[in-house]
Amino acid sequence: MKILVVDDDKFNLMIAKDSLEDQVEHSGILLCRNPLEVMGLLATEEIGVVLLDIVMPHLDGISLLKQIRSNPQYDDLQIIMFSAVADHDSFQRCFESGANDYVSKPINPPEFIARMRAAVKIRNNVKNLKATQAYLAQTEKLVSIGELAAGVAHEINNPLGFVGSNLGTITRYLQTIEQYINSCRELGRQIGDLQVTREELTVRQQQVDALAKKLNLEYVLSDLKPVIEESREGVVRIEKIVRSLRNFARSSSDEEVLPNSMEQILDEALQILQNEIKYVATVEKECQPAALVACDKGQLVQVLVNVLHNAAQAIKAQAKDHLGTIRIEIYSEETSTVCRITDDGPGIKPEHLRRVFDPFFTTKDVGSGTGLGLSIAYGIVKKYGGEMTVNSEWGSGASFSIKLPAIRHAS
Ligand SMILES: Nc1ncnc2c1ncn2[C@@H]1O[C@H](COP(=O)(O)OP(=O)(O)OP(=O)(O)O)[C@@H](O)[C@H]1O
Ligand SMILES: [Mg+2]
Known part of the structure; x- marks a missing residue:
């Protein structure tokens, strides 16, 4: 230098x-x-x-x-x-x-040298700090890509494992059924053969019945349907993960970044979730209609759908005898537009609070949640220069804030 x-x-x-x-x-x-x-x-x-x-x-x-x-x-x-x-x-x-x-x-030499040394030191520190920051950002990125990949592998591996083993079972069941059908066919052929006596046919029939018993045919037939059903669920789960991941990978050329009304976006999200919310909560809305944000509409609808869906699921999980409440406020701050979604569900445990935005963090039953909803929402909000935060006290509901840079006037 x-x-x-x-x-x-x-x-x-x-x-x-x-x-x-x-x-x-x-x-x-x-x-x-x-x-x-x-x-x-x-x-x-x-x-x-x-x-x-x-x-x-x-x-x-x-x-x-x-x-x-x-x-x-x-x-x-x-x-x-x-x-x-x-x-x-x-x-x-x-x-x-x-x-x-x-x-x-x-x-004045002593003062001059002291000030110049300080300047050199500051300059060197700033340079080191920047290099460290760049290194950390890069490592963090690699860590999160690594975590994501490990998570995806784990999440897909599980359903893939049981679908694979079910296919093995189905193959064995098919062999059993084939064996039984062949023996039935043989009996049919003998019934048509006039040389075969009634007594012989009875013996043959008993042999077919004995084979069915030996092959455990009743059990095979009754188990086939649930095995196929379970495999179908596994495939649906993999499909859901892949669909969610597509949102991460969606190229920016697909996006249409326009000024959108936050309230309109909210209404679309509520429309999509109508059936999920209707029976579990009443929705209270308080919106400043002029609040605009620059974003791809479809993506922001997805952010709100993910948050609202969680709120509805949380309230539903409490199985109360009356409807819960989802309160939505949209308001403008100096340089941003905020949408806050608050529910009166069970809230989030303090030890989970820091993890809710992590990919694949879920407290829901296996198969019912992928744990990607909030991490996708977080990624989208960040991409548009916004912030997403959560507030919750275990036992008294949760509140998610989505804050995006505001646009004053529609162009
Ligand atoms: N409103 C809420 N009330 C209580 N807990 C919540 C709420 N929203 C999110 N959570 C917690 O955060 C976790 C992560 O949420 P996220 O939407 O990312 O995944 P998920 O809902 O479990 O699965 P998916 O969205 O893929 O169906 C949830 O499993 C739940 O524990
Ligand atoms: Mg969710």
Whole structure:
């Protein structure tokens, strides 16, 4: 990391260079007398700290400072102003324009070195922090992809396992049935054969009955239907997981991001869930009609369907003798539109609260929930720059808030 010193006075440049040379960590000191060359140097050299004179011909230090700060690429650059004009006003103008520090001329070596060292240290820390953050974000992503893949494998493996074993059972049952049918066919053929006596036929018939018993035919026939039924359920479960995962993978080219009315989206979701909700809860709505959000309508409908469905299922699980309540509020905050869905179901246990958005976290019976509903909703809300949060006290219902960046006017 290099240090750039900008001053129109050659003498000042030399003093600064001498003081910095052995005292402050750097990989090069660049000296520049022409402020008009600074942007070019920043673009080509790996500069971390700039020491910038204020009073210079052609372009003064504060204008140059503003020019540098207008480019976010140089946000991490430490800029230290360097001037003999040490009045309160210029201090203020420097800091307001994005300076990190100020050293006065003539140079007082101990103070100058201490401030320059601090600037170098800050710059290095910022760089390390950014690298660590990028690394963490990447690792987190890999971890969640890994978890998701492991989860998918586990969830699909279970139904796949019993469907596979059921197919084995069905194959064996078919062999049994085939054996019995063949023996029946033989009996039929003998009935048609005039040479076969009545007594022989009776013996033959008894043999067929004995075979049925030996093959456990009654049991095979009665077990066939549930085995097929169970396999069908397994396939439906796999289908459901695959359908849900498609939403994760849905490409952004399918989306239509338009300003949508949050209330309209809610109404569509309620329409879809009409039958699930009708018998378990009354819906109370309090909506500010002007609340608009930019999103793909279908995806946001899915977010609300997932949350409302959970609310209905939670209330239903309590088996109360009266209807529960699902309360939905839509309102605008300064920069966002919020939809809050609150139910008076059993609520969420404190130890589960942090996990409800995790893929495949479910407390529902095997086969009834995939545990993907909320994680998909969370992913969609995040994608549109929003937040999704949950509040709940075990025993007194749950409340989910979906917060999306607001649009003031429909375009
Ligand atoms: N309104 C709610 N009240 C109580 N618990 C809830 C509520 N919403 C979610 N949960 C808890 O969060 C878990 C995860 O919810 P999520 O929607 O992700 O999956 P699921 O409903 O179990 O399965 P799926 O949505 O795939 O049918 C649920 O199993 C339940 O324990
Ligand atoms: Mg759900």
